[in-house]
Amino acid sequence: MSERRAIGEMPEPVSDLAKAFMAPPDSTRPYVLWMWMGSNISKEGITLDLEAMKEAGIGGATIFSLADTLTPWAGVIQKSPTPEIVTYTEPWWVMVRHAASECRRLGLELILHNCAGYESSGGPWVTPELAMQEVIWSEVHIEGGRPVATTLARAEVDPHPHAQFPVVYIPSLGKDGMPIVEGRRSYYRDIAVIALPSSGIPAMDKIIDLTSKMGPNGELSWDAPAGDWTIYRFGHTTTGAMIQPAQWDAMGMECDKMSVEAVTFHCRHVLEDIKRHVGDLIGNPGLSTFYFDSYEAGDPTWTPKMREEFKARRGYDLLPYLPILAKRTLVSEAETERFQRDFKRTVMDLYRDCYWATPRALAHEYGLAFVAEPYEGPWDTREVVKYLDHANMEFWTHKGVYSPSSNREVNDTAHDLGQRIVGAEAFTTSPELANWQAHPAWLKPIGDAAFCDGVNRMNIHHFVQQPWGSEYRPGNAMGQWGIHLGRYQTWWKPGKAWFTYLWRCQTLLQAGAFVSPLDKTSARLVPTAGELDLKSIHRLHGRQHIYFVANIADANGIAECAFSITGLQPEVWDPVLGTMRDVASKQEDGSILFSLDFASHQSYFIIFRKPLTPAKPAPVASVFVTLADLSHSWHLSFDPAWGGPSAVEFESLDDWTSRPEREIKYYSGTVLYRKAFTLPQMAKAKKLWLDLGTVKHIATVFINGKELGVVWTAPWQIDITSAVVSGENKIEISVANVWANRLIGDEQEPADVTWQAGDPVLQGGYYMKELPDWFLKNEPRPSKGRYTFTTWNYFHDKNSPLQQSGLLGPVKVIAEA
Known part of the structure; x- marks a missing residue:
C-alpha cells in the first residue's frame, strides 16, 4: 500500500475480542484536548504532562494554543516569565518540537490545531484579500x-x-x-x-x-x-x-472559506511551518494529524x-x-x-468544495491526516464528512446530562461512510458545572450516552498544560470551561480506572462495523423493576455480535433483554471490572431472552460469539448476606501539606464538610481510612465483596497490605476474596474528593492574588490579572492560610456550596448467597 493511502487509515484494532477486552491495544485509548495557555508553557511541564498521560492510559493529545486565559474571550495574565512564547512563532515551535519528540519517545499521538485559538482557520499571514x-x-x-x-x-x-x-x-x-x-x-x-x-x-x-x-x-x-x-x-x-481566543500577537484574520486559493494558502503556510520545525517527527507516534475545530467564524x-x-x-x-x-x-x-x-445553496456548495474538500490532500502531502469537527456552519454536514480521514462531533454536559451538537448529522454520516472512528470533543462543560466538581462517577453516564450515540473515541475536554511545579496546584486553568482533567487533579492517579474503562469500551466499539438500530438484530431492553433509562448500540465483528447497553439513570433495577439472535450464547462483559461471564438465557421465537440487573449508571457489553449452552435458570439479581459491618471507628490520615490533620478518629463515617474542624471541612485531596475487622465465617462464603455504600468521590482499597483496585462507580463494590483471611484483617481505603472545597476554604483567607472579573454577562468567574511577585520570586505566599494556586477563580463568593466528601458508607463485607 502506498504511503498516501496509509495516512489517516484506521485499521481494524482487534482480531480476538476477548483478548482485546482484557488487554486493549494502544490504538484504542482515549485522547485529550491539550490546552496550551498563552506564553505560560514549559518544556519540563510538557514532558511531565505527556508522561502522566502515558501512565494513565491516554493515547494522544490535541494541542490547542490559546490565550493566557479565557474570559471566555481571549484574556491576558500579566507578568508572564516567558512572554516571548507566542503561538506559531519560533519560541513556540521549539515547544511543539519538544512535545512531538516526547510523544515519539512515549508512543503517543500528537494532533495540532491549524491555527492559534480554537476558532477556526487563519492567522497573521492571511491578508485582507484572502480573508x-x-x-x-x-x-x-x-x-x-x-x-x-x-x-x-x-x-x-x-x-x-x-x-x-x-x-x-x-x-x-x-x-x-x-x-x-x-x-x-x-x-x-x-x-x-x-x-x-x-x-x-x-x-x-x-x-x-x-x-x-x-x-x-x-x-x-x-x-x-x-x-x-x-x-x-x-x-x-x-x-x-x-x-480566537488567541494571544494578541498571534491573532489574524480568518481565511476565505469559499476560496480554494485562500484555504490552500492558509493550510500550506501552516503545513510548511510544520515541515520545517517537526518534519522528521511526523507520524504516529509523533505528530500525526492536522485538525480543524468546530466553526464559529460567522456567515x-x-x-x-x-x-x-x-x-x-x-x-x-x-x-x-x-x-x-x-x-x-x-x-x-x-x-x-x-x-x-x-x-x-451556493455558499454551502463553496464551503463544501473549498473549505472541506481542500485540506485533506494537502495534509496527506505532508504526511498528516486531516480530522475535524464538521458541524454547525454554512454547509450541509452530511455532505462534508466524506472529506475527513475521520469525523469528530462534540458533546457538552449541560445540567449534568449528555448534550450533543449535531450528533446525528456527524455520527450517522460517518457510519454510512464506514468511517471506523467517530471521535468527540468530550465532556465540554460550562462554568456552573466546570467549577472543579467533575469526577469519574459523575462523568460515566454522560460518556455512556455518547458511546450509545455512536462515539467511539473520547477527546476529553480538557487537559491544561501545567508549566509550574506541583506546589502550585491545581495550577494553570483554561478559564471558565472544561472538566479540569490533568495531572494536578485530586483524583488523577485513581482516575486511571476510569480511563481504563473508556479504553475497554472504545476497544470493542471500534471493532467491526456499526449496525443500524433499524436492523432486525437490534436489542429490546424493557425495565421491569426500578426507574431505568436504558440505551444501547450494536456492532458486528465478523459473525460476532457486540452490544453495549447502559443504564443512564441514577437508579437501579432489572431489565428484560431480548436479542433477535438464534443459537448463540449471551455473555456479559463488565468494562468496569474487566470480567466476562455467561448468562442464563432461553431461546424463544427467534430471540435470546434473559434478565439483567443494573445498578445506578451501570453498563455492560453483551457479546454473542459461541454456540448457545443450555443453562439452569439463575436469579435475576444477585443476593448477598452481610458478614461484617465496618461503618464505625475508623482512623483517618489527612495530608497536612494541604491543610488536613495528620491523624483523627471518626466514630462514624461523616461527610467531611459536616465536620466543625476547618481543616477537615475545607479539605481537598486524598485521605487514608484504616481499621481492623474480623471475619469468623469467611470459609463458608462463595465469593466476598467489600461494599462501600456511598463514596465521594473515588476510593482505592487495600486489605492486608494488598492493593485490590479502585472503586469509582456504582455498585461501589470490589471483590476481596483473594486478600481476606479468617480472623483479623487490616483494611485501608484511600479516598479522594474534588478541588472545590479547598478552593472555597482558601477564599476564607486574605487574597494574595489580584483577580479580574470575566465576562459580566456570562458571569463565569474571575481570572488572574497578573502573576503575583511572590510567585515569580519563588517566595512564601503572603496569605499563610491559603494552599491552592490557580489562574481561574470560580469561588469569589466564599460562601459557595461545598461538595460532599469522603467515605460515607455504610461499609460492609458481603458474600454472595
Missing part, C-alpha cells in the same frame, strides 16, 4: 427623466470585526473590546452598480446594470428614465473575523469568484439580484425567495 468577505454597498437616490451625473461613494463599514464573537482582550486598552481591523478600512473591491426604482417591487426590466458606466473614482453619467431611482454601488471587503456573503461560481452552479447571473442582499424585494416575493435559497 473572509462580505458584500457592502452605498446608495444614492435620484430623480430620473434627465441625464444624471453623480459620484457614487464607496461603502464604508464599521472597522471592528463583523463576526460571531468579535470581543478580545486589547492590550492597549487593558480590557476586553472589539479591535480595529485595518483591512476593513483599506481593502475594497467593486462588484457592480445596479439601479432600480426606489419603491415597489421592480420587474426584471427595471433592474439596470450600470457597472460599465462608472469611472474609477465612482463618477457616474446616466441618462436616467423618468421616476425615482436608487443606485447601489456594491463592493466587498473583509468581514474582519479574527481567529460571509462573498468571495472573489462568487459571480462565476453562482452562474456555473445555479445557471443564471446573480448581478441583477444583488439588491436582495440590501433587503430589497425583486420581481416577486417568490422570485426573491428563490434567489435567497440559491445564494445560500
Whole structure:
C-alpha cells in the first residue's frame, strides 16, 4: 500500500475480542484536548504532562494554543516569565518540537490545531484579500427623466470585526473590546452598480446594470428614465473575523472559506511551518494529524469568484439580484425567495468544495491526516464528512446530562461512510458545572450516552498544560470551561480506572462495523423493576455480535433483554471490572431472552460469539448476606501539606464538610481510612465483596497490605476474596474528593492574588490579572492560610456550596448467597 493511502487509515484494532477486552491495544485509548495557555508553557511541564498521560492510559493529545486565559474571550495574565512564547512563532515551535519528540519517545499521538485559538482557520499571514468577505454597498437616490451625473461613494463599514464573537482582550486598552481591523478600512473591491426604482417591487426590466458606466473614482453619467431611482454601488471587503481566543500577537484574520486559493494558502503556510520545525517527527507516534475545530467564524456573503461560481452552479447571473442582499424585494416575493435559497445553496456548495474538500490532500502531502469537527456552519454536514480521514462531533454536559451538537448529522454520516472512528470533543462543560466538581462517577453516564450515540473515541475536554511545579496546584486553568482533567487533579492517579474503562469500551466499539438500530438484530431492553433509562448500540465483528447497553439513570433495577439472535450464547462483559461471564438465557421465537440487573449508571457489553449452552435458570439479581459491618471507628490520615490533620478518629463515617474542624471541612485531596475487622465465617462464603455504600468521590482499597483496585462507580463494590483471611484483617481505603472545597476554604483567607472579573454577562468567574511577585520570586505566599494556586477563580463568593466528601458508607463485607 502506498504511503498516501496509509495516512489517516484506521485499521481494524482487534482480531480476538476477548483478548482485546482484557488487554486493549494502544490504538484504542482515549485522547485529550491539550490546552496550551498563552506564553505560560514549559518544556519540563510538557514532558511531565505527556508522561502522566502515558501512565494513565491516554493515547494522544490535541494541542490547542490559546490565550493566557479565557474570559471566555481571549484574556491576558500579566507578568508572564516567558512572554516571548507566542503561538506559531519560533519560541513556540521549539515547544511543539519538544512535545512531538516526547510523544515519539512515549508512543503517543500528537494532533495540532491549524491555527492559534480554537476558532477556526487563519492567522497573521492571511491578508485582507484572502480573508473572509462580505458584500457592502452605498446608495444614492435620484430623480430620473434627465441625464444624471453623480459620484457614487464607496461603502464604508464599521472597522471592528463583523463576526460571531468579535470581543478580545486589547492590550492597549487593558480590557476586553472589539479591535480595529485595518483591512476593513483599506481593502475594497467593486462588484457592480445596479439601479432600480426606489419603491415597489421592480420587474426584471427595471433592474439596470450600470457597472460599465462608472469611472474609477465612482463618477457616474446616466441618462436616467423618468421616476425615482436608487443606485447601489456594491463592493466587498473583509468581514474582519479574527481567529480566537488567541494571544494578541498571534491573532489574524480568518481565511476565505469559499476560496480554494485562500484555504490552500492558509493550510500550506501552516503545513510548511510544520515541515520545517517537526518534519522528521511526523507520524504516529509523533505528530500525526492536522485538525480543524468546530466553526464559529460567522456567515460571509462573498468571495472573489462568487459571480462565476453562482452562474456555473445555479445557471443564471446573480448581478441583477444583488439588491436582495440590501433587503430589497425583486420581481416577486417568490422570485426573491428563490434567489435567497440559491445564494445560500451556493455558499454551502463553496464551503463544501473549498473549505472541506481542500485540506485533506494537502495534509496527506505532508504526511498528516486531516480530522475535524464538521458541524454547525454554512454547509450541509452530511455532505462534508466524506472529506475527513475521520469525523469528530462534540458533546457538552449541560445540567449534568449528555448534550450533543449535531450528533446525528456527524455520527450517522460517518457510519454510512464506514468511517471506523467517530471521535468527540468530550465532556465540554460550562462554568456552573466546570467549577472543579467533575469526577469519574459523575462523568460515566454522560460518556455512556455518547458511546450509545455512536462515539467511539473520547477527546476529553480538557487537559491544561501545567508549566509550574506541583506546589502550585491545581495550577494553570483554561478559564471558565472544561472538566479540569490533568495531572494536578485530586483524583488523577485513581482516575486511571476510569480511563481504563473508556479504553475497554472504545476497544470493542471500534471493532467491526456499526449496525443500524433499524436492523432486525437490534436489542429490546424493557425495565421491569426500578426507574431505568436504558440505551444501547450494536456492532458486528465478523459473525460476532457486540452490544453495549447502559443504564443512564441514577437508579437501579432489572431489565428484560431480548436479542433477535438464534443459537448463540449471551455473555456479559463488565468494562468496569474487566470480567466476562455467561448468562442464563432461553431461546424463544427467534430471540435470546434473559434478565439483567443494573445498578445506578451501570453498563455492560453483551457479546454473542459461541454456540448457545443450555443453562439452569439463575436469579435475576444477585443476593448477598452481610458478614461484617465496618461503618464505625475508623482512623483517618489527612495530608497536612494541604491543610488536613495528620491523624483523627471518626466514630462514624461523616461527610467531611459536616465536620466543625476547618481543616477537615475545607479539605481537598486524598485521605487514608484504616481499621481492623474480623471475619469468623469467611470459609463458608462463595465469593466476598467489600461494599462501600456511598463514596465521594473515588476510593482505592487495600486489605492486608494488598492493593485490590479502585472503586469509582456504582455498585461501589470490589471483590476481596483473594486478600481476606479468617480472623483479623487490616483494611485501608484511600479516598479522594474534588478541588472545590479547598478552593472555597482558601477564599476564607486574605487574597494574595489580584483577580479580574470575566465576562459580566456570562458571569463565569474571575481570572488572574497578573502573576503575583511572590510567585515569580519563588517566595512564601503572603496569605499563610491559603494552599491552592490557580489562574481561574470560580469561588469569589466564599460562601459557595461545598461538595460532599469522603467515605460515607455504610461499609460492609458481603458474600454472595
